[in-house]
Amino acid sequence: MNLSDNPWQAVEAIEVPRARATRPLRVKLYALLLSLDLLCIVGAFVGGALLRFGTVPGDGWAGVTASVAALFVLAALSTGAYSLEVLRRPSRGTARAVGSVLLAFALLFLLFYFLKVDQRLSRIMTGASFLFALTGLAVVRQLAGDTIQRIHRGRYTTELLLSDGVRIEAQDGMTQLDAAELGIRPDARDASMLLKVAELFQGVDRVVISCPRNAASRWAQMLKGASVQGEILTKDYDHLGPIGIAQVGDHTTLVVSAGPLNVRQRAAKRAFDLALTVPVLVLLAPVLALVAAAIKLDSRGPILFKQRRVGYGNALFEIHKFRTMAAAQADTYGNVSTRRNDPRVTRVGGFLRRTSIDELPQLFNVLLGSMSIVGPRPHALGSLAGEQLFWHIDERYWHRHVLKPGITGLAQVKGLRGATHTREDLTSRLQADLQYIAGWSLWRDISIVARTVRVLVHPQAY
Known part of the structure; x- marks a missing residue:
């Protein structure tokens, strides 16, 4: 008798390994x-x-x-x-x-x-x-x-990577098995195969099938009734970096971008910005006036330095800071990062930069909605890491602008401040920004604001 005619005998005849359910x-x-x-x-x-x-x-x-x-x-x-x-x-x-x-x-x-x-x-x-x-x-x-x-260490689920003709390296914590070695093939018309797959997937939370494109539809049919989170891995679209799927009519689309926050989260973040910015501006009004007078007495030129920077949605906006350089030597395009003992920095400006007081006018940017209290720091278009523009080093640089730029951010509280002399200076900050975006929460914003107080005076601020 053919095993496919008696699926129960097929299952009993072959011992199918299982990942331990967690x-x-x-x-x-x-x-x-x-x-x-x-x-x-x-x-x-x-x-x-x-x-x-x-x-x-x-x-x-x-x-x-x-x-x-x-x-x-x-x-x-x-x-x-x-x-x-x-x-x-x-x-x-x-x-x-x-x-x-x-x-x-x-x-x-x-x-x-x-x-x-x-x-x-x-x-x-x-x-x-x-x-x-x-x-x-x-x-x-x-x-x-x-x-x-x-x-x-983040291992709360059982995840299985089942290879069928396409082998990739499994992530840490995943169980990797080979379909051919188990005698399993994607055939929804063969009851014995369905029962073997059910036995294999018992207690598993997530199953990833790595297979050639011509086998993807058959594996999809096997997964749909398995009561697990089933995924088909194909390398055909890796270069697009898809983050999900959607539909247009009867057609499937690959989602390659999406805003990280929903309406409720954006409203909560904006409410936090205003709840902090308005009282701080009122309390610091005398300080802002004294700093403005000191800048005016120290050197000729405007009190505020304005510069166009890349902000939310990769659009440009005008950032406000207290002027810390001689007006004639200010770097409008940000081509030259400030360095230690920079001759362009005025006497008052040096103090303002070391204490981060020069950043206070950005509270008005927050009030007007072009910035947030916490977010990726905005950069000028001409900013360089060594000899290269930021986005020439890593194309993911533009991904950091899915949120409004911030006065402070995760990179800053990690001590990643100052000039970007090397590629590593830029990539470490970019990684921190992307980490912040991926794990945004209001609680994290509050935590970053609290931690910022400890790094206001920083050896890399000059």
């Missing part, structure tokens, strides 16, 4: 994060009660704590606070947990205050508990996320 690990990590979150909430209410009463009341507070915990869990589940994405990006998990606790307390205040469900609840205790929960969740989530990532 789905239970993810579930355990989600449970760990949930437990830590709930402990933070309970601990926050205990701390609030001790602060208000000096002891934990016998009744009342437990019900409130349970209500907040339940509301928090519902909010956290709806926002994806326990997901593979937050395991891979701890800062995103922290932001979602903090957002969930904000929503939970907002609902609590609505129920207990505006609807007057219970007037016996202490406002001081509740307010203190809210602050404790917010702070505790932010700290514990970030520490737990970083620790999990360090221990497991």
